[in-house]
Amino acid sequence: MPKKVIGFGFERADFVEAGAVPVFSRLEGVQEADLSYDMDTVEVEGDDDIIAYWHHNQKGEISIKAAVIDLDVYAAITGNTVVSEAGPPAYDEILFGTDTELQPVEFMLRLKQRAKDPGNSSGRDRYVFIFRCIGKIKPVGMKKGEAAVVDITANMLKSATGEYGDALSEPAFGKQKIIEQ
């Protein structure tokens, strides 16, 4: 079973709709993606020594920079609705700065990393699922001479269910999965 890999950079990100057959919506044009996960540690001192450590306050953050400006991605993160008109000229539009986006919309993400077996270099995929995220999206590169991109940041929340909609063995932010290609 593929438990060990050598990985290389997140190359793809998808929104996930949980179900017996999970449905993926790709965030197109991902330039870079990063994930950080940490927790605070408290030292308990006594007898002029440290007698215990306690971990608490787990927190995680995801950041994604994407070159494709996709109104459906704005909708998934803000909760605002895309309005489409057949035209002519046809157009799609979405509001920003609404009260709706102050109420965090939760979404599930999956990041994919290229990986290979350290022993024989056979191909693997490493997926990192984040079951519940609250995110923000902002446009970057509005100045002349800059490429327009979107910057997405999201914070993690614990979830009782995974991508199949079934109960996890215990609540978790997410999971990582290594799969043979």
Added chain:
Amino acid sequence: MKEIKLEGTNKSIELSSCKAKEFSRIWQQALDYIQAASDEGCAEIAAEIVGDWAESLDPEKLTMDDVWSILLAKAGKAKAPVLAKLPELAAEAVGFLGEKGLAPVIEAMEMTITEPGEDISQE
């Protein structure tokens, strides 16, 4: 992991996993889907398949191939290849019946359900 694009949307699915107790339902839905001849019949079984396995999707926006892909994805790596042969087998069966008519099938059934030597042709 093999990605299956859904033509009617900008979404995709992948081969999922299937528990033993789930496969009979998938198989039955596959048979019902292939047999459905009316628009209403197709829509009804499509809605059932989507509702059972990929409820976040809107069955009315999916193509018939998309719905079939959901069944294949749910069948998983072990059973998807088996399920994938079903439309071809069904087409062959329909072709056979169209060519020969129902007579050979009825004859074969009669041979199966009657006792040896019993003549049912006069009944």
